[in-house]
Amino acid sequence: MTPRKIELFVPAITPFAADLSVDTGRFVAHSKGLLASGAHGLAPFGTTSEANSLTVAERMSALEALVEAGIPAEQLIPGTGCCAAADSIALSAHATKLGCRGVLMLPPFFYKGVSDTGVFDAYAQVIEAVGPGLRVYLYHIPQMSGVPITLPLIERLIAAYPGVIAGLKDSSGSWENTASVIAAFPQIDTYSASETMIPENVAAGGAGCISASSNVNPAGIRALIDGLNGPDHGALHEQVSAVRRLFEGVPLIPGIKAAVAAQKNDPEFARVRPPFVATGSEHAADIADAVRIAGAQDRE
Template identity: 45%
Template structure:
């Protein structure tokens, strides 16, 4: 897809924390700079991997403001703004717009289960009307986590009603057939489809999708960058194989603490292991498992960070 706002590789960025569990903006900004220098075209903040649901409204605003103040370009950021509360969703979306972000990633209201498409259409209509113009909305389809899927008919209805606002989707369902159906039905209308699954990047690009927004891109973005640039051929195929292998490595243990373990290891910085409950750090055995899996995939050390871990030792 040409001219996609976030076309390419977007990391679902981890949120480092201080020992008191407050957000560590300096570490996060440093990681964001590394991601943008190593294959990422954009950064998804405060999504599932960023533990958004563990942060309050004011913390989420402060994280976005802190990163931009640290020099991370607002134009590269896609903050997650979807909350169970309509009011909080509106406030966070307005804030992202006012800070200069082109778009936001929006979960459906996820507390009340099995809402009708009519109910979801009413919710998004209310959000869009209250936020006003100037920001694009990307729908976050992750039914395993939210238990509230976006049907194709609902997307069609939203896109028809709000063609200047509804811009795309992140599909984290793991169902490639669903991703492909979104591309085939909506891409011609400028709707950007991003896979949330690393293993499908090459396929979705070939089908007319816009790229990926993935958790493992926190540490495998260099390969995603090659796939996005080359698309086909031996180099792209090898890079896609690395993406698939690293995704499997990332899911060999609980995903979020596992990725923190990989970054801590690569940077020689155990502060990355701090995580808000109910998530917990990995056990010693799990830590060995995930590092061994990334090493077996040939993805460690990370480019530009290998010297840091050695220095820390």
């Protein structure tokens, strides 16, 4: 069996202009910089990207801007999961037509307590509507969505749509859950949402990580991936863990954006859309420490 490639995909932040429109120029520049810093690819329009504060048209336009700027579509796994099936279908078909590696798809997330059968039907509706070429990465983030992606559901989707279910991002924070997915479904790529879990993920047969804090520390996380079996493994793991711990103590998305703004010396990157608010002075020290530990990034 060919060894699985271990990868870092970054859920790139979405910069906003003063009128809160998407700042496409900064979005493209940041995305290119992440790849130049060692990220294998991007997973825009997930939680960290404030995707659920973006319209379908905004997501499509921003994705097109990345491809038009020369970022290979095969390095992109955009988020496409919405509450309305027609929106998920439109976004997924658009990404597939552009040639994206796949789509990262939340289940419909407003109604809680729904059955696995209902969630299966929701995914099936999108898969069958989009048709050939679609590759789906399931997005398990039950603490936000309220709709878990269970092992029986994954099994049923893989059986019904072989070759379409390409992977899963586990943002539950539970290593036990991630490990159970990897063990049960070695044929798909399973990503952890924290870089601190990369050693365990890789040892178990996983595919790497899709991490919010990789917006700030892509070079450090890439160094950890490349050095997993090397003599500096311990120090590399401590570096990424130290950055991650600091972000766990601040409002995550505003904190990530504030850190990127500090790294780039460009306060425009710190702007968020409501209901988020920018970080205040009480979090300044932690954000400054995260930027210091992450160090200089080889940004384009």
